[in-house]
Amino acid sequence: MCGTENTTLPSRRPAASNGTARSAPSPDTSSVINLDQGDPTMYEAYWRAMGDRCSLTISGSEAMSYLSNPKGPCWFLLPELEKSIRRIHRLVGNAAAEAEDGRYIVVGTGSTQLVNAALYALCPRDQPEPTSVVCAAPYYSCYQEVVELLQSKLYKWQGDAHKFNKDEPFIEIVTTPNNPDGSIREPVVNRPNGKVVYDLAYYWPHFTPITHQADYDIMLFTFSKCSGHAGSRIGWAIVKDKEVAAKMTKFVEVISIGVSKDSQLRAAKILGTICDDCQGANTKSENFFDHARRLMTERWEKLHEAVKRSESFSLPKYPKNYCRFSGEFFETHPAFAWLKCNDRVKDCESLLKAHKILARSGSRFGADPAYVRLSLLGREEVFNIFVERLSTIKIEISNGNGHHI
Amino acid sequence: MCGTENTTLPSRRPAASNGTARSAPSPDTSSVINLDQGDPTMYEAYWRAMGDRCSLTISGSEAMSYLSNPKGPCWFLLPELEKSIRRIHRLVGNAAAEAEDGRYIVVGTGSTQLVNAALYALCPRDQPEPTSVVCAAPYYSCYQEVVELLQSKLYKWQGDAHKFNKDEPFIEIVTTPNNPDGSIREPVVNRPNGKVVYDLAYYWPHFTPITHQADYDIMLFTFSKCSGHAGSRIGWAIVKDKEVAAKMTKFVEVISIGVSKDSQLRAAKILGTICDDCQGANTKSENFFDHARRLMTERWEKLHEAVKRSESFSLPKYPKNYCRFSGEFFETHPAFAWLKCNDRVKDCESLLKAHKILARSGSRFGADPAYVRLSLLGREEVFNIFVERLSTIKIEISNGNGHHI
Incomplete structure (x- = not known):
């Protein structure tokens, strides 16, 4: 992920071929915990409990060709994955993705590659100046x-969309629910000559109520945040305009000659299983979205409790809405906590680091360093150490300059 | 692949999860055959015959994290894959890749992504002019x-390395054996301020004798051409300089947040099996390299025979050399035929197209359109139709302008 540095979080080294699940070692309660990265390992336990239902076996002779669907608009997209993607959006109701309605699917190596692809597709090549790319602050730190x-002549980073007031072509990235702060967003520039790319990575019912079926020109999703399979690097774009889909396909073709078919097969299988279970195929356990929403709800309750005990921080308020998928009213439970230190501390990242919690400073998101972003998607034992540690942090006035104990 | 268009080559749609192998339908003998793309499907039959020895099973809970080796120089490279890569180079003797000797491995989404990564790593960011990138013609059409x-300000394409004579920084890409013409190459610019990237995709003993252990600053390899698993999109770079490896890692991190772990696991398994078999683990069948070299030899014999019967084309001559891996003398058997029409025809691509053979024109490689590049890596039935069709093409003088029948 952007800004990756050394971490003390244990990584799971998957078994090479025998399909057995090995647990990561538990972190020492005194060790540094890394919540800088949004690594969605909290869902491993769920998938482990699913046993062989989601195992994928690939023989040595399968999926060898570059080509997946030579006559399709995205020649490297496996039809199995395309089918699972359209099905899960139909089931969840979060995005218009039907082929009959003229929606094209472009697969990418994570949705990050598709942000690149969208910029490439939307920026004309014959302009004197690069197109401005903006996003309302606080914005996802990786966009910049x-x-x-690559210092492209096609586009340039212009930062906070709230401050953009030029009569020039621009592209606004709208992330909703937003990374880092979980807010529900719409475009803010609303000037002529603009195009909008919607990053809907977190518009799934474990993070937020599905209030409407999104139906924008370009919508980006990722397997990483839908089911937690970040290591597979599968993202997809739903695109209305055939020419834009063709240009995005061209970008992925030139930059990496397509996308791993092994991971496409795996995503097809796992997304398909999620759908099957939501439709009652598995009567023994919760479906993935219900399970994941319950976990997120529990984590947010623990987090609010820790913040309350500490008396040193605050969190954003989220509205309660009706979710068309689950049929229930609930609050957004973002994947990240957008934590603010109380007024006496100007640098929340340093404060937490002193308490062995690695977070990403608000300054990385075009915002005040009194804020940090903290991943809530880590493993259970890491999350529990985090809330325990957070709850004990007390900010006191020591010398009037906001130093903390 | 670059310049992909519609094709009539059947694509194999792999079974989603049960690991059974399904054969592609055979092409009609009158249909258009596409040899434009270097899709290495000829090796499917070998891997199918290997049965379950190379099957990979991934459970639903494995390989979920972004991270593979957080403390390693390439944090998204799985240790299993790193081990298999170093092992296969040690066994084949084609490249110096030992960790103890300070060689770093960076994995990419195909070696194509690593060409980008290498350019990013080698071009300084503070220069007034973009760095020139050159390659001796005929050069691989995708480099340009x-x-x-992305119209980067970091680098610019300057075409044929033979023509480069500026006193400016440059990067020369040396592909050896070369794509498209199979020649064995060295740098040709040899001026100050230059850096060289070696694309060694075809430096494996089924394509060419292993005459020496390559030991250059940056060497690129790809799973696609080593074992034929193009759909997995796994490439790797062997890099001497730690800073360059770190910058290449950063590029892959920002552009796609790493590389599919599913495909890394698969590549680790298959490369490991190739090594096991070369060391005698499988006494029932040929090891992969012996098998693949035999197939390539047979194909080149058939191709030479067809060219001889046609009397309309010529092929390059290749030297015979001692291969340190196999202990035998043999000629290079390139993955592509670099076919030249005789002097009466100026556009070989059109000539072949009229005979329902899709090839890539020499002009795409910075060379004369009297040449075409034809993939020799397709399925057996397609290759046989090709040589049969080629052998019947007769170029005659019709009106003195080189029109053909």
Whole structure:
């Protein structure tokens, strides 16, 4: 992930071929815990409990060709995955994704690759100046890195969309629910010559009520945040315009000649199983979304409790809405906590680091460093150490400059 | 692949999960055959015959985290894959890749992504002019597309390395054996301020004798051409300089947050099995390299025979060399035929198209359109139709302008 550095979080080294599940070692309660990265390992336990139902076996001779669907608009997209993607959106009701309605699917190596692909597809090649790319602050810290990586003449990073007031072509990225702060968003620029890319990575019913079926020109989703399978690097775009879909496909073709078919097969299987279970195929256990929403609800309750005990931080308030998927009213439970230190502390990241909690500073998101983003998607034991540690942090006035104990 | 268009080659749609192998339908002998793309499907039959020895099973809870080796120089590289990569180079003797000797491995989504990563890593960010990227013609047609894709200010495509004579920083890509023409190459610019990236995709003993252990600053390899598993999109770089490896890792991190772990697991298993078999683990059948070299030899014999019967084309001559891996003398058997029409025809691609053979024109490789590149890596039945069709093409003088019958 952007800004990855050394971490003390244990990584799971998967078994090479025998399909057995090995648990990660538990972190020492005194060790540094890394909540900087949004690594969705909290869902491992659920998938482990599913046993062989989601196991995928690939023989040595399968999926060898570059080609998946040579006559389709995205020639490297496996038909199995396309089918599972359209099915899960139909079932959840979070996005219009029907082929009959002219919605094209483009698969990418994670949705990150598709942010690149969308910028490539939307920026004309014959313009004198690069197109401005903006996003309302606080914005996902990786967008700027992506836009600036290769110093392209096609586009340039222009930061906070609230401050954009030029009569020039622009692209606004709208992340909703937002990373880092979980807010529900709409475009803010609303000027002529603009195009909007919707990053809907978190618009799933474990994070937020599904209030409407999104139906925008370009919508990005990722397997990482839907089911927690970040290691597979599968993202997809739902695109209305055939030419834009073709250009995005071209980008992925030139930059990496398509997308891993092994991971496409795996995503097809797991998304399909989620759908099957939501439709009653598995009567023994909760479906994935119900399970994951319950976990997120529990974590947010523990987090609020810790913040209350500490008296040193605050969290955003989230509205309660009716979810068309679950048929219930509930609050957004974002994947990240957007935590603010009370007024005496200006640098929340340093404060937490002193307590062996690694977080990402608000400054990385175009916001005040009194904020940090903390991942709530880690393993249970790490999350529990985090809330326990957070609840004991007390900010006191020591010398009037906001130093903390 | 670059320049992909509709194709009539049947694609195999792999079984979703049961591991059974389904055969592709045979093409009609009158249908268009596509040899434009270097899709290595010829090896499917070998891997099918290997049965379950190379099957990989991944449970639903494995390989979920973004992280593979958080403390390693390439944090998304699975240790299993790193081990298999170093092992296969040690066994084959084609490249110096030992950790103890300070060689770093960076994994990519195909070696194509690593070409991008290498350019990013080698081009300074503070220079007034983009760094020139060159390759001796005929050069792989995708390099230009990769370099020009995002109109980067870091680098620019400058075409044929033979023509480069500026006193400026440059990067030369050396592909050896070369795509498209199979020649064995060395750098040709040899001026100050240059850096060299070696694309060694075809430096394996089924394509060419292993005459020496390559030991260059940056060497690129790909699973696609080593074992034929193009659909997995796994490439790797062997890098001497730690800082360059770190920058290449950063590029892959920002552009796609790493590389599919499912495919890394599969590549680790298959490369490991190739090594096991070369060391005698499988006494029932040939090891992969012996098998693949025999197939390539047979195909080149058939191709030479067809060219001889036709009397309309010519092929390059390749030297015979001692292979340190196999202990035998043999000729390079490139993955592509670099076919030249005789002097009466100026556009070989059109000539072949009229005979329902899709090839890639020499002009795409910075060379004369009297040449075409034809993939020799397709399925057996397609290859046989190709040589049969080629052998019947006769170029005659019709009106003095080189029109053909």
